[in-house]
Amino acid sequence: MTKRFILLILCNLFSSAVFGDNLENRIIEYQKALITGGVTGSSIAGIFRGDKVVSLTSVTSGLEGDRLISESTLFPIWSMSKPITITAMMILLDRNKFKLDDPVKKYIPYFENIKCKSKESNKIYSCSNDLLVEHLLTHRSGYKYYKNESGPDHRDPYLNLDEFVRHLSNQPLEFEPGSDYIYGLNQAILGRLIEVITGKEFIEFLKEEIFDPLGMTDTKFSLTQKDRNKLQPLFRKANDVGIDRELPDIGGSIITTDFDELDYRVNTKKQLGGEGLISSFRDYRRFCEMLLAGGDYKGKKILSDSSFKLMTSIVTPSFLSRGFNNGLGIAYSLFVVEEPILDGTSTPKGSFGWSGYHNTHFWIDQKNNIFGLFMTRTTPFSWEIEKHLRAVVYDNLVEKD
Numbered sequence: 001m002t003k004r005f006i007l008l009i010l011c012n013l014f015s016s017a018v019f020g021d022n023l024e025n026r027i028i029e030y031q032k033a034l035i036t037g038g039v040t041g042s043s044i045a046g047i048f049r050g051d052k053v054v055s056l057t058s059v060t061s062g063l064e065g066d067r068l069i070s071e072s073t074l075f076p077i078w079s080m081s082k083p084i085t086i087t088a089m090m091i092l093l094d095r096n097k098f099k100l101d102d103p104v105k106k107y108i109p110y111f112e113n114i115k116c117k118s119k120e121s122n123k124i125y126s127c128s129n130d131l132l133v134e135h136l137l138t139h140r141s142g143y144k145y146y147k148n149e150s151g152p153d154h155r156d157p158y159l160n161l162d163e164f165v166r167h168l169s170n171q172p173l174e175f176e177p178g179s180d181y182i183y184g185l186n187q188a189i190l191g192r193l194i195e196v197i198t199g200k201e202f203i204e205f206l207k208e209e210i211f212d213p214l215g216m217t218d219t220k221f222s223l224t225q226k227d228r229n230k231l232q233p234l235f236r237k238a239n240d241v242g243i244d245r246e247l248p249d250i251g252g253s254i255i256t257t258d259f260d261e262l263d264y265r266v267n268t269k270k271q272l273g274g275e276g277l278i279s280s281f282r283d284y285r286r287f288c289e290m291l292l293a294g295g296d297y298k299g300k301k302i303l304s305d306s307s308f309k310l311m312t313s314i315v316t317p318s319f320l321s322r323g324f325n326n327g328l329g330i331a332y333s334l335f336v337v338e339e340p341i342l343d344g345t346s347t348p349k350g351s352f353g354w355s356g357y358h359n360t361h362f363w364i365d366q367k368n369n370i371f372g373l374f375m376t377r378t379t380p381f382s383w384e385i386e387k388h389l390r391a392v393v394y395d396n397l398v399e400k401d
Helices: 003-017 022-037 079-096 133-137 163-169 186-198 202-214 279-294 305-311 384-398
Strands: 043-049 051-058 074-076 115-118 122-127 234-236 255-256 278-280 329-330 336-337 352-358 360-365 371-376
Touching: 022 051, 022 234, 022 384, 043 234, 043 279, 079 133, 079 202, 079 279, 079 352, 079 360, 115 360, 133 186, 163 186, 163 255, 163 336, 186 202, 279 360, 336 384, 352 384, 360 384, 371 384
Parallel strands: none
Antiparallel strands: 043 051, 043 371, 074 278, 115 122, 234 255, 329 336, 336 352, 352 360, 360 371
């Protein structure tokens, strides 16, 4: 339903003369249409060339309990945490602190005797392959999201990453490590790996190596009461049951601040690198600027050229990556435009990005030296929001360029 509605929005946008060549007006109308159609609540969207603003728009829904979003409004960014964790791992790779083909058990003994599921019989057996660090980076480990099953859930009240990872290591892998792709809890293990390699708490390493150099002062795993006053409320659509399929039936769309699906307690030690970070538009814009510049930020070298190329190179092609058969391949927790014709938005080949469960989205286009960032706090999740925002942008940019 959401996909069909967004396509209808686009048809109206592209056929309407009111927008002309004004990109900002087109984006505002797209944001308004998402609100009118009940797809999102309030949202903020930005298109940038390097550190220069091309378009920056914030549109409020006017719904009771919703609010106008500023660049300092806080959002749970969910899976947009993943590229940050990958960046942290690439920093350590640049310093020769690990090798991609290192067995994970070298650092975390819990993974000494991992089990696999047989695809044919579903029987459990001792895996033939070692679980390697690269498997975690590329979602080719065999660990998935377990939701209501027997495996560890990212919302469960574990004390710290070590406890969470120990429980996760007891789960059988969906396939032999490295043999297939499945989206899962890999970054939780990477976060613990960073702690073991560096001897520092995960958030401490992120702060020292990424957040402080980039000036990302809002990005964290926990929320104080002052932070909560800046947290964007959640717009839940009617019939949304959440990622766990157990949220209460709300009977209609609502704006709510009543529940957290993750643990944001002050000083939490369960710092999940795949979904646990809170951030702001202002902060994530700086992270995107660094990615657009190939690992540089205002003269600071965050990543080497080789590590940046590695993390943005396709590992799982679009015809293999489940849910990404629309021209997008998978790199190190990033989508990469592999077949622009199938993608259908005029986004150049090699552009990359990612999204978060509450509909935070970004993409990086080095060919045109632009990036896009969109933030709302809305469930359920839809890839179509980001994809069709790209369509709006490139329809305008192609005409002008």
